[in-house]
Amino acid sequence: MILAIANQKGGVGKTTTAINLAAALAQKGFSTLLVDLDPQGNATLSYLDPEQLNLSVYEALVEENRTLKDAVHKTNIKMLDLVPARISLAKFESKLLGDIDSHFRLKDRLKPLSRDYQYIIMDTPPTLGLLTVNALVAASHLLVPIQSSYFALEGTDDLLETVEKIKARPNPTLEFLGVVITLHDKRTILGRDIRNHIKEVFGNKVFRTIISRSVRLEESPAYKESIFSFAPHSTGALEYYKLSEEVIGRV
Ligand code: ADP
Ligand code: MG
Numbered sequence: 001m002i003l004a005i006a007n008q009k010g011g012v013g014k015t016t017t018a019i020n021l022a023a024a025l026a027q028k029g030f031s032t033l034l035v036d037l038d039p040q041g042n043a044t045l046s047y048l049d050p051e052q053l054n055l056s057v058y059e060a061l062v063e064e065n066r067t068l069k070d071a072v073h074k075t076n077i078k079m080l081d082l083v084p085a086r087i088s089l090a091k092f093e094s095k096l097l098g099d100i101d102s103h104f105r106l107k108d109r110l111k112p113l114s115r116d117y118q119y120i121i122m123d124t125p126p127t128l129g130l131l132t133v134n135a136l137v138a139a140s141h142l143l144v145p146i147q148s149s150y151f152a153l154e155g156t157d158d159l160l161e162t163v164e165k166i167k168a169r170p171n172p173t174l175e176f177l178g179v180v181i182t183l184h185d186k187r188t189i190l191g192r193d194i195r196n197h198i199k200e201v202f203g204n205k206v207f208r209t210i211i212s213r214s215v216r217l218e219e220s221p222a223y224k225e226s227i228f229s230f231a232p233h234s235t236g237a238l239e240y241y242k243l244s245e246e247v248i249g250r251v
Pocket of ligand 1: 016219
């Protein structure tokens with residue numbers, strides 16, 4: 001499975017979901033690759049120190065005769081590898097402008113790796129630009145984190161429209177795996193209303209597992225750990241573990 005985690009809104013839990021879902025799958029014994037496609041490199045810095053970085057995804061995507069294999073890094077988590085991003089990735093769009101294969105670059109350069117990993121998880125930037133389009137073209141499945149907030153559904157129309165365009169041509173087999181509600185506060189009436197509203201809009205696409213707001217989830221990247229080693233008994237660990245089971249079950 002090649003899973004793109006996307007939502008053009010920032011701060012909705014894309015990176016938190018990518019790093020912990022990838023860790024959960026690796027911990028279950030699946031060979032897993034996390035690909036950071038956000039120039040901010042938050043997923044990268046959740047597991048690696050800047051000085052540990054060699055080749056990043058940018059060079060692997062733009063330099064001649066390279067594939068993503070050249071940029072694979074090991075992490076401290078057994079079974080989890082990472083293709084890191086640096087701020088240089090922000091140049092990707094202008095670099096590829098006008099190239100005939102600009103939408104397919106990631107798909108092509110990921111191909112040599114697809115047999116090495118059972119799960120490839122891609123974290124994307126908060127835009128619907130060329131990097132996110134490349135992720136959606138390369139992906140077999142899409143997972144959309146939606147923050148449990150009053151403005152939660154703002155912008156999802158644009159995302160779904162982009163997905164339909166990509167399904168129409170470059171990637172007709174792309175499957176919308178589901179929506180995960182994140183940063184949820186189940187104690188408030190507003191939280192409950194928002195959850196119900198998201199369920200009305202997305203129906204059975206909404207994962208049963210809801211990710212609650214939890215300080216532990218916010219803290220773990222600072223210690224270069226997944227939630228499972230940082231706070232194994234926290235609600236965040238339990239919820240991301242359950243989400244990983246649902247993801248496995250939906251394929
Ligand atoms: P995105 O990648 O969509 O921009 P992030 O995963 O980086 O979103 O989350 C935005 C901020 O919210 C980060 O500081 C992150 O640590 C925090 N965060 C994400 N999910 C949770 C959660 N369930 N509980 C508490 N904080 C969270
Ligand atoms: Mg992010």
